[in-house]
Amino acid sequence: MSERSGGFEATLGRGVLAALALGLLTAACGAHLPAEAPTPPVAPLVWPRHPAEPRIRYVRTITGLRDAGIGKSFFPGLVESLLGKTDEYLIRPTGVVERDGVLYVADPGAQAVWIFDTPGRRLVKVQRIAGTELAAPVAVALGPNGAVFVADSWLQKIFLLDRAGKLVRIVVGEGLERPAGLAYDAASDRLYVADSAGHRIGVYAADGRRRDTWGTRGHGDGEFNYPTHVALDRTGTVLVTDALNYRIEAFDREGRFLWKLGRRGDGSGDLAAPKGVALDSAGHLYIVDALFDAVQIFERRGAFLLSFGERGVHPGQFWLPGGISISGQDRIYVADSYNQRVQVFDYLGGPR
Numbered sequence: 001m002s003e004r005s006g007g008f009e010a011t012l013g014r015g016v017l018a019a020l021a022l023g024l025l026t027a028a029c030g031a032h033l034p035a036e037a038p039t040p041p042v043a044p045l046v047w048p049r050h051p052a053e054p055r056i057r058y059v060r061t062i063t064g065l066r067d068a069g070i071g072k073s074f075f076p077g078l079v080e081s082l083l084g085k086t087d088e089y090l091i092r093p094t095g096v097v098e099r100d101g102v103l104y105v106a107d108p109g110a111q112a113v114w115i116f117d118t119p120g121r122r123l124v125k126v127q128r129i130a131g132t133e134l135a136a137p138v139a140v141a142l143g144p145n146g147a148v149f150v151a152d153s154w155l156q157k158i159f160l161l162d163r164a165g166k167l168v169r170i171v172v173g174e175g176l177e178r179p180a181g182l183a184y185d186a187a188s189d190r191l192y193v194a195d196s197a198g199h200r201i202g203v204y205a206a207d208g209r210r211r212d213t214w215g216t217r218g219h220g221d222g223e224f225n226y227p228t229h230v231a232l233d234r235t236g237t238v239l240v241t242d243a244l245n246y247r248i249e250a251f252d253r254e255g256r257f258l259w260k261l262g263r264r265g266d267g268s269g270d271l272a273a274p275k276g277v278a279l280d281s282a283g284h285l286y287i288v289d290a291l292f293d294a295v296q297i298f299e300r301r302g303a304f305l306l307s308f309g310e311r312g313v314h315p316g317q318f319w320l321p322g323g324i325s326i327s328g329q330d331r332i333y334v335a336d337s338y339n340q341r342v343q344v345f346d347y348l349g350g351p352r
Contacts, residue, residue: 045316046348047308056297056308058316059331059344064089065123067341068103068116088125090114093335095139095182095276095323096342097148102163104148105335105342106323108136113150115165126150126165139229139323141182141191144206149191151179158182158193160206171208181229185236188253192238194227201227201240201255214255219245222257229323231277239277239285246271248287261285261302269296269304276324276335280347286324288334293318295334313339 046054062068065088092109103116111134115124127134135154143149143160147168150159158172158179171191172179179202181194190211193202199217201224204210215224225244232238237258238251247262262271273291280286284305285298294309295318309318319338326332330347 047306047316055306055348056332057346057348059346061315062090062103062116062342062344063340065116068123069118070116070121070123090340090342092337092340093322093342094337095137095151096333096335097140097142097325098327098331098333099142099146099148103333103342104140106137106140106150108138108153109340111135111137113137113140113161113165115163117163124165126161129159129161130167130170138180139182141184143184143191144186144189149182149184151182151193153178153180153196158191158204169208171206172202172204173208175210176202181227181241183230183232183238185232185253187236190253192230192232194230194240196226196228196243199224199226201230201238201251203255212255214251221260222249222251222255224249228274229276231279233279233283239279241274241277241287243274246274248274248277248285261298262287268307269298271296275322278324278326278332280326280330280332281328282347282349284347286326286332288321288324290320290322290337293321295321295324295332308345309334315343318343 045058047056090105090107093105093107095106097104101119105114107114111127113126134152137150137152139151141149146163147160150161156176157170160168160171162168176195178195178197179193180196183192189205191204191206195202200213200215203212217224224242227240228243229241236253240249242249246264247260249260250258252258264271266272271289273289274287275290276288278286283300285300287296289296293311294307297306298304309316311319318336321334322337323335332345332347334343336343
């Protein structure tokens with residue numbers, strides 16, 4: 001077949017697609033659809049259940065572009081569907097954090113960091129940084145001046161990216177065995193890194209200067225057995241998920257042990273596979289448990305308060321959840337890893 005004939009067929013194909021799209025659009029505009037019965041209001045999904053006063057409310061689920069409120073208009077979306085193009089979706093998110101309406105998601109399944117910029121109506125998928133393909137980006141944390149830290153456990157590096165996903169600097173390029181969790185204290189310019197395979201916490205300035213290292217492998221106070229996640233309270237207390245010791249340990253900024261919470265077990269208030277840890281404005285501790293497929297909430301002194309979630313695929317259910325973060329407005333983000341999504345909840349207040 002001649003090139004001219006091939007070009008004619010390609011042009012004809014595009015014309016058919018355009019005509020089909022226009023026909024569907026026209027049909028949709030001109031059709032008289034039967035009136036639908038009013039949809040009864042859906043009761044909000046809250047914990048604890050009625051008649052108790054609700055403390056946690058399910059808000060929404062984010063799996064991709066449209067869920068984040070950055071959907072395409074009807075006609076471009078229709079044409080892309082006809083051409084066989086589809087949106088990309090989260091694969092195995094493990095870390096999540098939000099600032100000013102921008103959601104950052106670490107997704108080792110996609111070997112990418114997703115930036116859902118709802119105010120800017122754009123989605124950025126970062127798969128390469130400084131000429132290097134990401135391999136296992138597992139954690140994100142808010143950094144200085146609107147930037148975000150990213151930990152890649154396979155590359156053994158920590159990156160600092162701007163809001164658009166561009167590299168600001170490589171913060172840590174060597175000396176880590178398996179970085180797994182991050183938390184940044186802007187007041188003291190300290191980046192805390194849970195080095196899981198190294199059984200320690202590394203402390204760095206945002207410019208990459210190493211400030212401190214503490215911890216060793218063991219079961220005693222201040223020791224670790226595969227630490228995986230880090231969080232900070234409003235006073236700068238450092239909370240570390242000491243995963244295979246089945247507990248949360250608390251330290252001051254200098255690494256001095258303060259207290260611990262948790263024990264191994266299969267009952268309410270016990271820990272089986274602790275992952276992400278976070279705090280709300282009232283100082284309650286939220287601990288994700290991947291084996292329970294739930295988030296447990298504790299008082300700072302250790303008393304168990306509430307659990308939400310269970311194994312499943314519906315809203316408010318989890319399948320091997322991982323990271324968690326809570327915004328300054330008490331919006332809760334949970335990386336629901338094997339359900340390939342981020343679930344969003346609100347803390348509604350309660351006893352302080």
